[in-house]
Amino acid sequence: MKRIYYYLLPLLFAAPVMVACDDEGQTVVMLQNQDPVVTVTGISPASGYTGSEFTINGTEFGIMADAVKVTMGGTELEVVSVSENAIVVKVPEGATAGKITVDVYGQTVATEYMFDVLGEPGVTNVNPVYGFVGDEIVFSGHDLGVSEAFYTVLFSGTSEAAALTSAPSAESFAVKVPEGAVSGPIALTISDRNVNVPLTNGFTVLQHAAVTGLSVTSGYAGSEVTVNGTDLKPDLLEENVELQPIRVTLAQGTNVAEAVVDIERTTNEAIVAVLPADLAVGEYTVSVATSFETVATGNPLVYTVMATPVVDKVSVSQAHAGSDVTFVCSNLAGVTTDDVKVMFGETEAEVTSVDAESGNITVKVPVTLDAGSVALSLTVKGKSIDLGENALFTVLATPKITAINADSFLHDETTALVKEGDEIVISGEGFGTDSDNVVLRFGETEVRIVAISDTEIRAFVPSGSVDGAISLTFAGIETPVMGMNLKPLVDGMDVTAYVLKNYSHPFVSLAQGNGDFERQGEWSRPADWIVVNNSGSNMEGFGLQHNPKYDLNAGNSLGLQTDWGFPNSLTNGRIYQCTAVPAGNYRLTGTVAEYAPKGQGNRGTGSACLVVDDASFEVTAEGSNDCIAKTAVDGVKDIVVDFALPGRQEIAIGFVGSFTNRQSYVKFNSFRVEYMGNSQN
Structure with missing residues (x-):
């Protein structure tokens, strides 16, 4: 089956490839806004006379001769025919x-395939394809043997022909690169x-x-040095040219060694080289050769090979981000912070100090690092220093406090009340396991850590007044990690705010508007x-109960009542809240x-009690003492209930009332809880 390709002009939007068969069984492929890749795989034959034809083989040529352009050097050839994989062209006079x-539809493929026109002057090779002004360049080919007077060789940037160095032969001629020549095409007329x-x-x-100098003038065997200069690795217009290697040589008397040039990192302005690892300590003269010449230097380049530093130990193998880490080394003479590079994995650390006398290099663990193990590396003056067993470092999780055993104490959201000897358990992460790296304070008081793990710190409240926030200061981390406040708990202390909510008048109401009140604004929840x-x-x-009515700021009392909108009697009505x-x-x-337990006409019966019970609060106003503690209300006064808890417990605090007569009530306007000590102490 024959395929016919139609290349359509680019559209505003890409369209799919459409395939169909016509009546003659041909496959018609509509390449709408596609970019087939044109390739050239060869030519056949590779030589011939003017007027002869040859074939260019490849892919994606299409079938439209008008869309194809073929040139040979600067000469456009006649396109005889085009198929998908072959273009036939004719050599013109x-x-x-x-x-x-x-060129197919603007997609140009410049090849290294050459067609040689027989019987005509032809240049098939130029060697070299680069040179300095004054260098000899040889042009090779055939049918070149005419008088040099008939040659005109123009380099880019010049208007006068370059002079031939000798009489041409049939196979070659040579010229010198003239003054004023610049990179670009060469025009030849014979x-x-x-x-x-x-x-x-x-x-x-x-x-x-x-060469303008060396990046460093001293270092270590096996370290890296950069030779700075100009025109050290120029780009050539022609590609795939085989060149001599760039060389950096070090000489000490008759002892000559060659550095390894990192060609991938070398540029036109800098040659990056690694010195031999077996260089002896001493001074060396450095010489440089590019791919094209040995570079002359005004003053000798001198490089001093020093004794390689040795790491005796690393201060810690694990630390938090932001902490200091010290390398204890020997052979640091002449080393400054600019000479040192420390990497934690892929992240470079800040070198904070180098003390050559003591042999200490101090760096900070990068603050951007996540917790986990990373490879640790040290480079001094371009030399990678062997760290041995110190080459793996653990970055601890950034310390944070997630909880404090506040439920063991009276507390609110920010403060816990504690006594001397109470154990404080601080939970979190990233604490490490070395208590010497952590300072624990309760307020301004430094406290001894009795146990530490990466997730928990334990300590006891010391003697004396402890008043302030818990703080943890970690080695290398300037800002302390803060926890909740601690206050001293003393006998007789009012702890109501840590036990109850909404415990005094004016009580907070849940009402939001008139619809949330009853009895014309007198009562709310x-x-x-x-x-x-x-x-x-x-x-x-x-x-x-509100007085004045509807006044959200006038919740004067919590009350149980009969009549005036409520039922005429009440059995074990309760108002309470639960707390731990x-x-x-x-x-x-x-x-x-x-308080009016007998109600209208003082003829009824009733009672009320202030109560502490378990969380169910199923206590009755009369009868046996079936709760933790309770005291009967016997007048408008303070009613006191003493109670003891052997351990932390969920309890209910409130009051209960029962009334048989209308217009009976009991109302409280405040509550207070005091800590009276611990009988177990």
Whole structure:
């Protein structure tokens, strides 16, 4: 089956390839906005006379002759035919040997394939394809043996022909690179006929190299040195040219050694070289040769090979980011911070100091490093120093405190109340395992760490007043890691704020607007308190009384009541809140604002109690003492309940009331909890 290719002009948007068969069984491929890669794989034959034809083999040529252009040197050839894999061209009159270039729809392939036109003057080789002004360049070919008077050789940048160095032969002639020549094409005319010069991009006119100095004038065997200068590695217009290697040589008397040039890192302005690892200590004269010449230097380049540093130890094998690490070395004479490079994996560390006398190199672990193991490396004056067993370093996780055993103490979100001898357990990560690298303080008091792991630190509250935040200061990290505040817990201390919420008038209401009130704005639901008033009506859960009405800032009392919107009797109504309290002896005081247990006409019966119970708070107003502790309300006054907890416990604090008559009530306007000591101490 025959395939026909139609190359369409680029469209605004890329379109897919469309394939179809026509009536003659041909496959029509519509290459819409595609970029087939044109390749040239050879020519056949490679020589012939004017008027002869030859074939260019390759891929993706298409079939449209108008879309194909072929040149031989500077001469355009006639395209006879085009198929997908072959282009047939014809050699015109006046053509001379030249390299083949193919252009298909603007995609140009410049090749090294040359067609030689027989019977015509032809240059098939130029050697070398680079040179300094005054260098001899040889042109080789055939049919060249005419008088030198018939030759015109023009280098780019010149208007006068270069002089031939001798009479030409049939196979070659030579010229010198003239003054004023610059890199670019060479134009050749023989007997007024243009003759192609087989240079794909042009001839390179070299500039003499100069060396301005060494990056360092002293270092170690096996270290790296850079030779600075100009025109040390110029780019050539022609590609794939085989060149002499760049050489850096060190001589000490008759002892001569050659450095290894890192050609990938070497540029036109700098030659990077690695000195031999077996160089003896002493002074060496450095000489440089580029690929084109030995470079003259005004003053000798002198490099001093020093005794290689030896690392005796590294101060730590693990540390936090930002910490100091010290390399203890010998043979650091003449070394400064600029000579030292330390890498933690792929990250370079800051070298903070070098003390050649003591042999200490101090660096900071990069703050950008994540926790984990990294390879540690040390380079001094370009020399990689063997670290042996110290070559692996562990970066500890950035220290942070995630928790403190606050539940063992009376506490709120920011502060815990502690006593002398209490154990403080600080949980977190990145603490390390060496207590010498950590300073623990409670406020301004430094505290001894009794146990440490990477995730936990334990200490005891010391004697004396401890008032302030927990802080951990780690070696090499300037900013302390802060934890919660500690305050001393003393007998008789008011700890209400650490036990209860919303515990005094004006109590905080949950009401947001008039719709959240009952009894014309007199009652609302209190925040943080559970109200069980058995009302079975719209007054259920309402236990905060406001005076003036609707005033959110006038929650004067928490109350249980009958009548005035509530049911006419109440059995074991309760208002309480749950809280977790650690071991100790406590005193609960409730201030009664109003109390009328007998109600209307003083004919009913009723009772109320201030209570501490477990979290279920199923206590009754009368009967046996079926709770942790309770005290009956017997008037408008302070009611006191003493209770003891043997361990941390979830408890309920509140009051309970039962009334048989209308217009009965009990109301509290504040609560207070005091710590009374610990009978177990």
